[in-house]
Amino acid sequence: KVDPIFGRNPFLLKGQEWKDKRAEITPAFTQLRIKAMYPVIEDVCERMKKYIIKENKQAIECREMSAKFTTDVVSSCIFGVDAGSFAGGNAPIREMGKRILNFSPRLMLYFLLVQLVPAFKKFFKISLVEKVVETFFVGIMKDAIDLRKRNKIDRTDYLHYLLELQERKKLTELDMVAHAITFFLDGFETSSIVLSFTLYELAKNKDVQDKLRSEIRETIKKHGEITFDVVHEMPYLEQVVAESLRLHPPAFFMSKTCTESCELPIRGTKLETIEEGYYVVIPIYSIHRDSRYYEDPDTFNPERFAPEKGGTKIYKEKGCYIPFSDGPRICLGMRFAQTQLKLAIVSLVKSFEITVDEKTPKEIILNPKDIIPTILGGVWLQFNEIKAK
Numbered sequence: 001k002v003d004p005i006f007g008r009n010p011f012l013l014k015g016q017e018w019k020d021k022r023a024e025i026t027p028a029f030t031q032l033r034i035k036a037m038y039p040v041i042e043d044v045c046e047r048m049k050k051y052i053i054k055e056n057k058q059a060i061e062c063r064e065m066s067a068k069f070t071t072d073v074v075s076s077c078i079f080g081v082d083a084g085s086f087a088g089g090n091a092p093i094r095e096m097g098k099r100i101l102n103f104s105p106r107l108m109l110y111f112l113l114v115q116l117v118p119a120f121k122k123f124f125k126i127s128l129v130e131k132v133v134e135t136f137f138v139g140i141m142k143d144a145i146d147l148r149k150r151n152k153i154d155r156t157d158y159l160h161y162l163l164e165l166q167e168r169k170k171l172t173e174l175d176m177v178a179h180a181i182t183f184f185l186d187g188f189e190t191s192s193i194v195l196s197f198t199l200y201e202l203a204k205n206k207d208v209q210d211k212l213r214s215e216i217r218e219t220i221k222k223h224g225e226i227t228f229d230v231v232h233e234m235p236y237l238e239q240v241v242a243e244s245l246r247l248h249p250p251a252f253f254m255s256k257t258c259t260e261s262c263e264l265p266i267r268g269t270k271l272e273t274i275e276e277g278y279y280v281v282i283p284i285y286s287i288h289r290d291s292r293y294y295e296d297p298d299t300f301n302p303e304r305f306a307p308e309k310g311g312t313k314i315y316k317e318k319g320c321y322i323p324f325s326d327g328p329r330i331c332l333g334m335r336f337a338q339t340q341l342k343l344a345i346v347s348l349v350k351s352f353e354i355t356v357d358e359k360t361p362k363e364i365i366l367n368p369k370d371i372i373p374t375i376l377g378g379v380w381l382q383f384n385e386i387k388a389k
């Protein structure tokens with residue numbers, strides 16, 4: 001029996017169940033659909049900029065600011081509603097996002113153990129957590145659908161896709177909510193962590209920030225504005241995001257089940273047999289920081305991915321650049337994540353000089369309580385507005 005909400009996430013499924021679920025949601029992430037969501041992301045970038053200006057000169061904790069950003073993006077794209085995370089007060093969807101992640105060590109443990117040993121699913125009951133999440137999101141979903149139908153809104157976003165799917169496949173309300181929660185859960189936290197680490201690295205490395213700002217200005221001069229197609233054709237921005245994902249991959253490991261006995265070379269020579277049914281843990285974080293593959297691996301250096309050096313392609317081919325995994329289970333939201341990240345970075349670097357505030361710890365220690373790596377004590381940055389001349 002599958003868990004009604006979390007158990008339908010392709011991330012946690014296997015075999016035919018996984019294939020069916022993945023096939024069902026893949027069309028939601030086509031280039032065309034992400035392009036259609038671009039103006040929605042642009043709107044949220046504007047709200048984030050206004051929030052920074054309003055906070056005025058105070059240092060801003062960017063882990064929380066980034067989570068507000070991705071919560072608003074994801075909510076606008078799934079439910080077509082403004083989650084209002086930047087409006088002050090306790091915005092309910094942001095609060096629910098916090099609750100889901102902090103819910104209890106039980107939920108964290110669930111995800112961790114199911115990732116490591118999928119068989120653990122049998123022994124865990126998370127029905128209470130699911131009930132709260134389900135009740136909350138069913139309410140939002142109902143309102144979102146009602147609003148869309150009543151106002152005859154025609155927007156090619158994720159909700160639009162879910163409504164089409166509902167017609168075609170006769171999805172139940174719970175199916176729809178489970179899909180929406182997959183997008184919400186897999187989407188907002190991973191991307192927000194990457195955004196906060198990227199802002200931190202840009203603040204620490206002024207030369208990189210300046211070079212990126214020059215690329216942004218040149219691009220605007222050439223194209224007038226930064227559209228969806230243009231944002232994906234900015235080589236230095238691509239390098240900065242790629243390097244941030246290398247140094248700070250939010251999914252720091254993944255586990256795979258061996259479906260067919262095979263032999264793997266260990267340390268390049270000795271062959272080791274991996275039996276069918278074995279669980280294999282792939283430590284993304286350690287691979288990305290291994291000096292056998294990366295020169296000076298702990299240094300943030302976007303130059304290593306310069307186009308003339310082959311970009312990330314050569315590292316991907318060697319299997320040592322895998323922030324979004326690889327193969328048939330590669331992250332479904334990769335293109336969407338990259339789009340929202342790039343747009344947020346462009347929007348902030350264009351408008352602000354970003355520096356590290358003294359409240360940020362000098363030595364980075366990762367919070368041992370978080371399932372996704374975050375900086376203990378937070379990422380405190382200063383934003384000084386660049387006034388147009």
Ligand code: HEM
Nearest residue numbers: 010011186187190191251254323324325329331332333337
């Ligand atoms: C920078 C942000 C992101 C990173 C680094 C990331 C990373 C990953 C990784 C490493 C996996 C594979 C896990 C495994 O093989 O065990 C994965 C799977 C997945 N991701 Fe992402 N992700 C990000 C953002 C997103 C977003 C925004 C969405 C959706 C909106 C999303 C949806 C998914 C889904 C549905 C899967 C499961 C795919 C499957 O098993 O077939 N991710 N992600």
